[in-house]
Amino acid sequence: MIMEGARKVMVVADPTRESAGALQYALSHAIVDNDTLVLLHVENPNAWRNPFGALFRKQPSTGAGGAAASNSLPPASAEGGGGGVEVDFLDAMKQACGAAQPKLKVSVVVARAEMADGKDKASVILGQSAALKIDLLIVGHKRSLSNAILGSRRGGSLRGLDTDHIITNSKCTCVAVQKKGQHGGYLLTSKTHKNFWLLA
Numbered sequence: 420m421i422m423e424g425a426r427k428v429m430v431v432a433d434p435t436r437e438s439a440g441a442l443q444y445a446l447s448h449a450i451v452d453n454d455t456l457v458l459l460h461v462e463n464p465n466a467w468r469n470p471f472g473a474l475f476r477k478q479p480s481t482g483a484g485g486a487a488a489s490n491s492l493p494p495a496s497a498e499g500g501g502g503g504v505e506v507d508f509l510d511a512m513k514q515a516c517g518a519a520q521p522k523l524k525v526s527v528v529v530a531r532a533e534m535a536d537g538k539d540k541a542s543v544i545l546g547q548s549a550a551l552k553i554d555l556l557i558v559g560h561k562r563s564l565s566n567a568i569l570g571s572r573r574g575g576s577l578r579g580l581d582t583d584h585i586i587t588n589s590k591c592t593c594v595a596v597q598k599k600g601q602h603g604g605y606l607l608t609s610k611t612h613k614n615f616w617l618l619a
Contacts, residue, residue, distance in 0.1 A: 425453035426554035431544055431580075432458040432527075434508050437559030440598030442512060444605050445557050446519040448617065449594075455524040457551060458512055461543045462531045537581040545588055553591050558582055560595035560608060586610055 430445050432438055442458075450456060509527050516525045530547055532540045548556050560582050582595045586609060597606040604618040 425455060426451075427455050427457060427552060428555045428557065429457040429459050429548055429551070429553040431556075431558040432460045432509060432512050433559065435559060435561075437561045437597070439559075440605070441557050441559040441596040442515065443598065444596045444607075446516065446523075448605075449555060449557060450520060450523060455526065456516060457553065458509060458516075458525065458527045459544065459547055460509055460527070460529050461540050462529060463540075464532060464534065538584060541581045541584045541588075544585055545590075549590055556585070556589055556591055556593040558585060558593070558595050560597040560606070582608075 428445060428449060430438075430442050432442070445456065509529070513525050513527060516523055528547060528551070530543050532543050544556070544558070547553075558580070586593045586595060593609060595608040597608075598604075599606060604616060607615040607617055609615075
């Protein structure tokens, strides 16, 4: 049971550096005592064509504690197909949370998008945050090269996820996080602040 005055903080959990950065920001800057953290993973209906394991094999597993551990996830299990990989990935993120904040209450929610496009995934995230009465939604943010050069109004994206749509339509406070290197701080975007710089 959540204590009075505590918040529900949701982080969109994906096997990407951007998602790992968002989790690291949440653990180091957003989570306070008595908060509950919800890790939301939205399954891609085409995930079987691009198994998560392929992303992890290129990254060494250092076993480092804290949120940085989410950047060094264990190799995907070959058993059980994609489902086994997802369990390993989400379990690694949950373990990273426990290493950083042992007393933090963490729950994992897995939802499924009906289509692979960013709009559909964004709608699932918005629906889950409303249904779970989330107070703060945090999503990894990746600014594409074309947006950086052309200054596109569309802003950034996370592997096809429309982060601008989530920020604009979220009923709770929503922050898109872009981590700038290992110790370079964070670039934050919300309804009221765009590209706000926060030191690590």
